Amino acid sequence: MSTAVRSVRGALRSPLRDERGFTLVELLIVMIIVPIIIGAMSVSLMSVFSLQSSVASRLGGSADSQVVTTSFSADVQGAVQITTSATLSQCGTGTQLMGLIMGPISGSSQQISYVEVLASGSSYNLVRNLCSDVSNLSTPISSRILAYDIDQPCSLTVTSNCQLPPNAYTNSTLVATTTTMWVPTQGITTVAFDIVAPKSSYLYTASAEPLGADSTAANQLGSTATGNSCGFALPGTGYYATQLCFFDFTSYFANGAVPNNTPITEYVPGGYKFTADLTVTGMTDVIAKIFPTYSAAFLGNDIGGSPFYSGVGYPTSDPTTSVYLCVTEGTYSCISPPIYQQAGGTTTVTLSNIKLTTVTGALATGYEIVTADAETTDVNESHTWTSNLGFNQVPDTPPSSLEGNACSSTDSNGNPIGGGDMTPSTISNSTSVFCGSTWQDPADTPRTGTLILAVSPPSSGTGANGSTFITDVMVGTGLQGVSFGLLLP
Secondary structure (H helix, E strand, O other): OOHHHHHHHHHHHOOOOOOOOOOHHHHHHHHHHHHHHHHHHHHHHHHHHHHHHHHHHHHHHHHHHHHHHHHHHHHHHHOOEEEOOOOOOOOOOOEEEEEEEEEEEOOEEEEEEEEEEEEEOOEEEEEEEEEOOOOOOOOOOEEEEEEEEEOOEOOOOOOOOOEOOOEEEEOOEEOHHHHOOOEEOOOOOEEEEEEEEOOOOEEEEEEEOOHHHHOOOHHHOOOOOOOOEOEOOOOOOOOOOOOEEEOOOHHHHHHHOOOOOEEEEEEEOOOEEEEEEEEEEEOOOEEEOOOOOOOOOOOOOEEOOEEOOOOOOOOOOOOOOOOOOOOOOOOOOOOOOOEEEOOOEEEEEEEEEEEEEOOOOOEOOOOEEEEEEOOOOOOOOEEEEEEEEEEEEOOOEOOOEOOOOOOOOEOOOOOEOOOOOOOHHHOOOEEEEEEEOOOOOOOOOOOOOOOEEEEOOOOOOOOOOOOOOEEEEEEEOOOOEEEEEEEOO
């Protein structure tokens, strides 16, 4: 085989290897382009990393907004009173942004407070505190964080970059009085809570309508005709606040008058008209007075931050544009339901010839005539009610508190001290009920209840033709008072 053939075969078996490197031009191109690519990738990665914290904060804010909205809606819907004051009574610790009273529960009222609590540094949490009883607000039964990133609370010294409390509205009108007092939710159509999460500038709003917004408008309570009208208490301030219409006795005791078989007329929402004859004998230095008659009385007073039968006969002016003329923290009535002694002694008050008629003049049915202790019954004081019909007891706060310690045989600490005071079992369908007490709290702390009695005039027979009567003999060593009204179906 020739040398030429061997060379060709060798070339076919072993391809030639190109051992040349990059040219100078290629190296220059690579050195220019690679930094550009790496730089662009670095910038993108840096942007992603810088957004990670903001995205995480916004995701956290979005999750918080769902938690806040869920709790806020349920709480506001069930509330009977609201405040946005940081200085009024609150449940638990923290800076209160909103307080809610939820209504009578087992003889008391639950209170919810939305508060701010400093977490660390300048970071604040929004916390929901729940207290089972307005008389014990220092120890919440539950405390739950709703949001982890909110601004510090606004104050007199901190007015910017801070968290404002919720706003309450009637339609589009701001209810400004929530900032200084407890306000019934009746008539409030919207409660709006604007929250900013400062880390992400995430803004969200929780909004809800109280069920009380559907209650009878305040300017319609207790007045459907000219002349004297009975008055309801503000919704949520008593178990029967929107059913128990208290009589106004103002005009019957004007200028020192003492009724003696005096015809009285009280107009009732729905077109009803109540008529009776009023007689006062014995110690007749009495007047018509507002609720509460006394700092320790139950009706119209504020017991542990919870008002009971307050604001009776609310003014006819629009509550969204007027100052609360009769309603304050502690709560005065706008009419005068109690017949009130001015000096100690025995006073007998009688309502006789009782009738309630409809707009057609027919006798109404389904209602009850109510009478109640409007002051406090202390040592050597008493009420004795009688009627031709049997009495039943009306609970002042359901379901277990019938009269609290109004007619008590225990001292203010609940210790038995004897005495023949009445108990609920002695009342049922009795035509005579006695209420006495063997103690008087030296601190004048409010009673935990009052005795409320009712009789039901039948639709026919005795009582239907106006022969129903109720008499109260009240004995006061200092002062005593009694009220009357209608419990409507």
